[in-house]
Each structure stands twice: as C-alpha cells, then as structure tokens.
Amino acid sequence: MSVNSHLTNLASTLILSEEEKSSITTSINTLSLRLTLYFSTTVTSHFQFGSSTRGTILPRKADSHSDIDYMVVFNTSDGQRKPQTYLDRLRRFVEARYSTSEICQSHPTIVLSLNHINFELVPAIYNYGYQIPSPASYWLEWTSTDPSGNNKLLQDKNKDNSYQIKSLVRLIKYWNVRKGYPFTAFSLEQHIVNQSFWGCSTLKDYFYEFWSGFNCTYATAQYIKNMVENAKNHVRKAKEYEYTNMPVNAELEIKKIVPSL
Template sequence: MTTVVQWLDELNRYYTPSAAQFDGARSHKAAIESRLDFYIGVWEMFEIGSLRHGTGIWLYSDADYLASLKGIRPDSPWTMLNSVKKQLQIRFPNTKVVIRRPAVVCKFSEGDVEVVPGYAASIGYWIANPADGWMLTHPKEHNKYVTDVNSKHRGAVKKLARQVKIWKYRRNVPVSSCYLEMRTTKYMDGETTYLPLWDLYLTLKKMRDTELSAMNDPTGLGSRFGSCSSEANRLDSMSKINTAVNRALKAKDYAADGYESLAIEQLELLFNI
C-alpha cells in the first residue's frame, strides 16, 4: 500500500520539470537580449524565478529572466514596460507579447518567456511593483537564501515549496509563486527537522493565519513581498487556503492514526488530483 510520504514524493517527481522542458523557451534568450540591448541598452540578462531556484512546476512554470537596462530609471515603470513590450513585439511579430507586471511576457509556442526589466540599484534592482510604482528586488540573494535553507534540510525546502505551488496551480489560486516560495523557505528556516505532512500543514496554516499579508524580504535587503495583485484576489486566495489548511490537517491526523488511505484521499482533494 502506498504511504502518504510515498504519495507526496511521487507528486513531486511528477511535477518536477525535466532538464530539457524549457530548452525551447530558453532558446529565445539571445534574440531577446540582442533586441533590447540594441534599442534600449542592457547591462546583463540572467535567469531568475522558480526554474533558477529549482522549484519550477511542470506544465505551469515559465522561463523567467531579469534584464538590467541601461539609462536613467523613468518616473513611471509603465514607461519602461511599454518600451520593452514594443521592442519585443517588433522582434517577434507573430508572437503575442503582453505586460504582466512586473514582467513583459512573450507567449512563444515552445513556452512563455517572462522578461522582468529593471534598473540596477546600489544593491539589487528596481523593477515594477505588481501593485504600483517601483520595488527593489534582489534575485541573486533570494536564490542563495532558498538554496542555503534547502541545503540545511537536505533538499526538503524545495520539495515543500513545489508542493505549495502545485496546490496554487491545480486549485487556480491567484497568489504570487514568489510569495509562496519565500513564505515556505522562511518557515523552514526556523525549523530543525522536516516532517512532510506536518510541515505542509503548518506552512499553509501560517500563511492563512497571517491572512496572506505582505512579508518582509527574509534576506533583509529588498522590498516587502506582496501576496496578490488585488484585494479581490487576496480574498479568493484566503477562501482557498482555508480549505487547503483543513484538508492538510485531516491528512495529517488520519496519517497519525494509521489511516494512510484516508490521508491520501484528503491530499488528493487538497491538490485537486
């Protein structure tokens, strides 16, 4: 009989992207960088996000890049976003290009590529805030933070972050993937051991208990991480995370009492499998 831990391990394996999954999307990087560099100016362009962190989700995650632009940062990030969108739409006339703050998204047939334009700060980068205005981000430091905490728990943090993201995508929860990853990592940073069902339950519960409020950058460097792009999305996410917490609690309790099959039934409901 399949145990709960085996079931969660299989869930992680199934949704872990293969090494080649994003090769098609990544193949556009050079053309994107060349176009932006020629018409706007680019200091550097590098991979960020869940793929870089090793927490990407098969079928759902995009290839994400930060493009550090040359020049003076304009008053409004819309000036920057519209300029980048214009150049990429000209370069790829048969591809749909849209703005999804803080990114400009090229919807290639091989997979979406999200380009987050920004301007270098003394430390980090200024990018468009999904809510309004500018925000300071430190993607290289965030990647190191996730990697360090993950190493502390022998790979468990990225497993747990992937599970929470699977819940987001499978249940269509309008909450930021970056927020989920940082909340999960911060929670595990304070733990000494990893218990799969307990930590899945407590990670969701702690986010629910904070009502998905914005969190301070755990590295102590950047702007606060917001959870949702609007209050309506936060309320929708709160409704769904309440349900998720209840199901995770039932799964944990069933497993503790030896009812593995009932625990798995609750996980199947949680993840909409």
C-alpha cells in the same frame, strides 16, 4: 502507498523535463543574442532570474501559466526614465524580433508567449541594487529586488532542511495553481523560506508543518481563507487516519489538496 510516498512521487513529477529544459535554454540563448544586437549599449545587462533559476518552476503540464522571468537592465547614464518608457522599449523590441508571437503587457512586465513557455521581460535599472517597476497598486514607481540574494536564501533553506524545501515549494505552488492563484508564487516561496520546520525529516512532515504555520491575514478575502482552512481540515483528517492506522484514508485526504498529476 502512503502520504509521504504520494507527496514524494508527485513532487518528482512537478519538475521540468529534459526536453522542456532544452527548449527553454535554446529560447534564452536566442533572446539574449537578440537583446544584445537590438539594444547595444542602451542595455547594460540582461539575465534569467526568478523561480526557474531557483529550481521551483512548475512544468506547463502542471501550470499552463508557467513562465521564465528575464530581467533587462537599462542604461541610465543619460538620465533615468519612468517605468513605462522602458516597458515601451521592450514592447518595441519584442514586436520587431518576435513578430509572430503573442505579446502583451502585464504590469510591470512584457509577456512574450512562445509555443513551449512564456517569458516575462522585466525592465530594470541599477541604483545601488536592482530596481524593477512596482506593482500598479504601489505609490512608488520602482521597487528594489535582489535576485541572487533570493536564490541564496532558498538554496540555504533547502540545504539546511534535508533538501526537502524545493519539493515543498513545488507542491504548494501546485495547490495554488489548482485554486486559481489566490497567492503569488513568490509570496508562498517567501513564507516557506521564513517558516521554521523544527523536527521535520520527511516531505510529509514538511507538508504538514507548512499548513500548520500558514495563516491568512485579516484583510485576506474570505473565499481565500476558506480555501486555506479547507486544506488545513484535510491535513487534520489525514493525521487522524494515520493515528488510527488507516494510511489509505490519510492519503486520500491529502490527494484532495494535491491530487496526482
């Protein structure tokens, strides 16, 4: 074994199984039909988006909080309402059509928990682009989002980097899960999409380069800074072991960051 083989093997396990994909597809088809019947013309469109459409979602065995993002775009021809109004409408829909499932609001979404996956139903409006409720900490009620644009950026980045980027994203998201979600999954994806990976060819190269270029901000909590620095130290030790022809020790250092699943 080696660092690269460990990372490659691990990344291959951090994908949805065919059974999971089938169950999710069935649930999405059911959700789509129920939304259409319930809302009729008060909703202009609804669709799956997020990491599950980008191929970077983690399976439940790696992330018990793994979920499917699903956008519900409301018709505003009779006037635009506040985000909470649309969240309340989604809650009533879920309570009416999924009465036995666990339901909660996790601003700015309604979380629908099914046996095999969670759905995060995101209310949206269309105003020269899609807008979704802003996080509670924002002063604006709505924030713009571009689901198809985000997907294309990741797809292009993946294609331009020997198709290693999606594997790298899943590895880093796995580390994030194990550390208790110190970063949002989307922010990690954005960092990777915007990071340069000159000279990288193997997944190991990309993994090492990620940690070399990943830094916390001044405002980041110290305990999170410590987590990041700890990972960087393991990478540095792994490189030292590789330099002195000790691949087993190098692999052990990397397994301290992302152990086998």
